Amino acid sequence: MSLPWLRENWQQVLRERQQGKLAHAYCVPWQVDLGSALFVAEWIKLLLCSQAEKRACGECKSCLLHKAGNHPDYYSLASQDGRAISVDQVRELLGKLHNTPNQAGAKVVWLQDAEKLSVTAANALLKTLEEPTRDTYFIVTPERTERLLPTLRSRMQLLRMNTPSAEAIQQWLAQQLGRILTEEEMTACQRYRQRPLALIEWVKSGDYPRDYVAELSGALLADEALPTPAKADWQDWLLATEQWLQELMRVQQGAAQTQLLMPSKQAELQQFLRNRNYNVTDLSSWLQLCYGIRQQTNEQSGLNGPLLLQELWMRWL
Numbered sequence: 001m002s003l004p005w006l007r008e009n010w011q012q013v014l015r016e017r018q019q020g021k022l023a024h025a026y027c028v029p030w031q032v033d034l035g036s037a038l039f040v041a042e043w044i045k046l047l048l049c050s051q052a053e054k055r056a057c058g059e060c061k062s063c064l065l066h067k068a069g070n071h072p073d074y075y076s077l078a079s080q081d082g083r084a085i086s087v088d089q090v091r092e093l094l095g096k097l098h099n100t101p102n103q104a105g106a107k108v109v110w111l112q113d114a115e116k117l118s119v120t121a122a123n124a125l126l127k128t129l130e131e132p133t134r135d136t137y138f139i140v141t142p143e144r145t146e147r148l149l150p151t152l153r154s155r156m157q158l159l160r161m162n163t164p165s166a167e168a169i170q171q172w173l174a175q176q177l178g179r180i181l182t183e184e185e186m187t188a189c190q191r192y193r194q195r196p197l198a199l200i201e202w203v204k205s206g207d208y209p210r211d212y213v214a215e216l217s218g219a220l221l222a223d224e225a226l227p228t229p230a231k232a233d234w235q236d237w238l239l240a241t242e243q244w245l246q247e248l249m250r251v252q253q254g255a256a257q258t259q260l261l262m263p264s265k266q267a268e269l270q271q272f273l274r275n276r277n278y279n280v281t282d283l284s285s286w287l288q289l290c291y292g293i294r295q296q297t298n299e300q301s302g303l304n305g306p307l308l309l310q311e312l313w314m315r316w317l
């Protein structure tokens with residue numbers, strides 16, 4: 001595994017495979033900037049390879065078939081253009097899966113965008129996950145794990161990609177760039193611990209994205225006027241609100257500095273929580289309201305997202 005922070009995840013998979021304890025279905029939250037795409041690609045190769053040890057050999061018949069894009073025991077299903085994954089698509093996949101004998105090794109199904117499964121599609125899948133066929137492995141990668149049906153989620157083993165410490169990213173980034181990091185880059189490593197692969201691109205181009213969480217947090221801590229979300233960026237503000245609430249929850253629960261998005265703000269955030277008398281239950285219920293807005297606006301067109309978000313801010317900030 002070329003990304004150092006994913007080595008522990010990789011070891012876990014290898015260990016379970018060696019001990020014959022692989023689950024039939026894994027749920028891997030899709031975090032591209034953390035390396036989940038690379039991880040899943042390597043994992044699929046490993047499962048298909050007929051002589052894999054610590055990684056796929058790349059040379060056996062199975063590996064060559066997969067490389068050429070026509071391995072008969074490899075299946076993938078994804079949402080088309082963001083549309084729901086229908087029950088027909090799932091039935092077609094399961095039909096092929098059950099009716100074709102496998103070549104030699106395992107059958108592997110990669111189910112992408114799993115939160116886009118319609119309810120009937122998810123239910124159709126449930127049965128297969130309850131009574132899995134031998135040597136069949138599902139790798140399910142939702143972008144928003146909390147939007148999966150709970151019954152579906154409970155039948156899979158969760159495999160979350162490790163988030164590296166700020167120190168680990170600093171070390172990795174310096175190594176990749178072949179030079180010592182600047183002060184600004186060192187701070188960026190703390191701020192974007194969860195997005196090292198995006199961070200390296202920003203550092204190379206010198207073009208950092210607008211930091212909505214820092215702006216929102218800055219305005220709230222200084223008791224200044226909140227921003228006015230527009231049609232073009234209200235979703236960024238919504239995400240920033242969610243991330244900020246999660247940060248407050250971590251601070252409230254006494255998480256270590258290395259777990260924080262903005263470790264330098266820890267003391268100010270603690271003070272903010274004391275002043276406002278917010279507890280974890282409050283924060284968590286506001287977080288649910290944010291998810292609610294996201295879901296509502298995804299499902300119904302014509303809602304005024306910026307206004308909904310502003311109303312939410314006004315109600316509790």
Ligand SMILES: [Zn+2]
Binds near residue numbers: 049058060062
């Ligand atoms: Zn191989």
